[in-house]
Amino acid sequence: MSDGMFMCSQLYIAAWEGRTEEVARLLTGGGHPQGIHPGPCCTTGEVTAERSTLLHIAAGEGHCNLITELCHRDGTLLSAVNSWLDTPLHSAARSGHADAIEAVVRLARSSSVEEDRLREIVGGMNSDGDTALHLAARHGHGEAVEVLTKLAPELAEDVNGAGVSPLYLAVMSGSVRAVKAIVGCGNGDASAAGPMAQNAVHAAVLQGSEMVSLLLAWRPALATDVDTNQSSPLHFASSDGDCSIIEEILTQAPHIAYMQDSDGLSPLHAAPLMGNGPAVKLLLKFCPGTADIRDNHGRSFLHAASLRGHSSVVSHAGEYNVVSKLLSSGKVQVHIMNNEGHTPYDLIQNTTAFFSMVRLVVNLYVYGAQFRPQRQDHIKEWAGQDIVKWRVATSKNLAIVSTLVATVAFSAAFNVPGSYGPDGKANLNGNRMYNAFLVLDTVAMTTAVVATILLLVYGRASRPHRLWIGFIVSIHFLWLSLLSMMLGFFTAIAGTGDKKSTLTALFKLIYHGVYTMIMLLTGLTMPGSLTGVLRFVFGRKQHLMRRINRQYPLVLICAFNILLCIVINIVALAAVDITSNLR
Incomplete structure (x- = not known):
């Protein structure tokens, strides 16, 4: 059979199962049943439907003895590519066979091949622009990544057709071993690039603190890189809410907390938007000055916390807890208006949940919030729920x-x-x-x-x-x-x-x-502390209370009846307790 013809099934099965001696007999014409193969023997040029050679199959299955046998018979197989432009080294890396990777690279370097051909074998890219290191990292094969970075550390510099580095893919795979191998390979020019101008730390903040620590210890400057939306890794971490990662980033570079994205949002805006109360508290602890940052619409992070009350992403309990923490921190002026002239009180109108609305109104009242100046006949009652x-x-x-x-x-x-x-x-x-x-x-x-x-x-x-x-x-x-x-x-x-x-x-x-x-x-x-609810129900801010009753008419009724319910519970329980003691 001439080169490039489809592989016979007997040869394919023998190669896939790693039967080296049977493959050798088939290639030399021995042991081949009559009538199965049109020629005197099989050849190393036979390919599968996807144009994969015998060496692709052997490398993909990790059969090192067969790899050595095939390369001794036909050294050109080392640089052969299939329909996806994968080399045998790609096949070994995709499957994670570290010993097969080492065998292919060793055989390529020991053979008398030109430097350009050697570069094609070791660092060749497939149709997606992936090198063997990209594939090993993408699938989280830590041992395979270790071997590749040891044999060819220069591969860590390459990005694929989508502009993504092996390091970014290793982080996305969740393999700490693979990440350690790349950052520890000694290549100072290793790339950390990801899609949309992200870097590996952007991805790591959604994986775990161990990866973030590894990457920042390797290259601290990654913490300050921004993506196409001008979002830093701290924006990502704040929106996710993992305080250990936020603290790790802030320890490396506290000034990152002041960075704003293309919408003017700081990490302190991102945390309350997602209802991450502990993250807000931590950011305020490290960088209290960020409380003054306004986005492109003039909104503080307190405005953001109130504004996103309508989102199904934000849990109602989380939203209330965030606003409570912001208010109790003492670093926020609750009467400040944004560029549209709205105060946090006005933005509660966007909250869809009834109890969330009640809690926000009560807490803002306790902390001295004010409504914007407005004609009272233009006020619309809250209609978050039917x-x-x-x-x-x-x-x-x-x-x-x-x-x-x-x-x-x-x-x-x-x-x-x-x-x-x-x-x-x-x-x-x-x-x-x-x-x-x-x-x-x-x-x-x-x-x-x-x-x-x-x-x-x-x-x-x-x-x-x-x-x-x-x-x-x-x-x-x-x-x-x-x-x-x-x-x-x-x-x-x-x-x-x-x-x-x-x-x-x-x-x-x-x-x-x-x-x-x-x-x-x-x-x-x-809807708040007992002291706060009492101040709300029996407070003396009559003008503000009239304004609240016009826009949020059920809040006072709800707060009063909750207090009444508490009194009923205490009286009933106390009566039974006294009766049992008199028995």
Whole structure:
């Protein structure tokens, strides 16, 4: 068969499996079945459908003995390329066979080939512009990268057709071993280039602090490089939120925190945009002066934190935590306007989540924020969520819950703890915990019935402006009924056992568990610190409060009712606690 013809299947399988002796027999004409091959023997010039030679196959599978045999038979195979312009060295590097890489390079250098041909074998580029080092680094083959950088350290200088260096690809693969091999190969001209003018540190900040440390120790100047958007690695790290990486970069070069991208955003803008509160705190700690930086629209990082409240990328809890940290840092003036004349208070209008909006309004009020001067008849009420639809849907669900609570409480009155005696009276009659159970059960049933009436009757028959009043009152009654039912259950447990019984111990355990749960829920729903909410509800800034009620009319109602709910919880829990101590 002439050179360039397709490879027979028997030769291909033998080469793929690394059977050196069988390949040698086939190439010399021995052991070939009659009728399978048209010629007297196979040749080294036969190729696969993708124009890969026997040496491509052997190198890709890591068969070093076969590589040596083939190169001794035909030295031109070392520089042969397939349809993708891959050399055998490319095949070995892509598969990560370090010993095969070493064998190919050793054979190429030991043969009497011209310098240009040797350069093609070792440093040749395929159709994508990748060298063998690019492929080994792209696939994260650390050992293969170590061998290539040892045998040909100059390969670390090359970039492929997309302008990407082997070092950047090694970082993207996540192989620390490969990164160490390239930065430690002793080639001071090694490239760290990536796409869109990025460098390897831009990629490393999304991989881990170990890679960032390696790269900055090798070449500290990488920290100050910017991409096509003028974003530094610190911009990337701040948006991701890994504080260990941010600290590593800032330790090398603190002035990077003042760099701004093409939109004028500093790393301190990027952190609150993504809701990374700890990153904001760290940046302010290292470089407090960055708090004064304004973007191209005149917005501070506090404006950015408020403005991005509408984004689904920013978690609502994260957004609130960020703004709280910014305000509590004491380094921000909350009344400053941007170039459009908006203060942070005005930008809350873009927040889509109700509780996020409430928390922002309360916190900005506590820290003295102001609205922009504006005609009051031009104010538009906050419309981040369709509260009306939410209230209607929630009312139906709450009505079902209140009905179930009333049913359970009614049934409990006829299945009292300790059962009934022969005279038809309760056996525990006169017991303080039993009496507490009766009171709590009565409260649970009564408040559940009232909540059901408010939700199903009053809520549908009253005028629109009174709908919210009935809805809020019904929530309080429903919560009181649920709380009474839970506490009634616990008092029933305590009433049926003595002070040293297991049931009493269980009562105390569950009681304190409920107390802890209620306190946690209260803390999660609080739109700020208790002191801050009290200042908001009972504050004396009447002019500002009127302005808030016009644009965010439900904030004051929400804050007041949360305080009322806290009072109800404390009174209910204290009453049960006192009753249990008197038992």
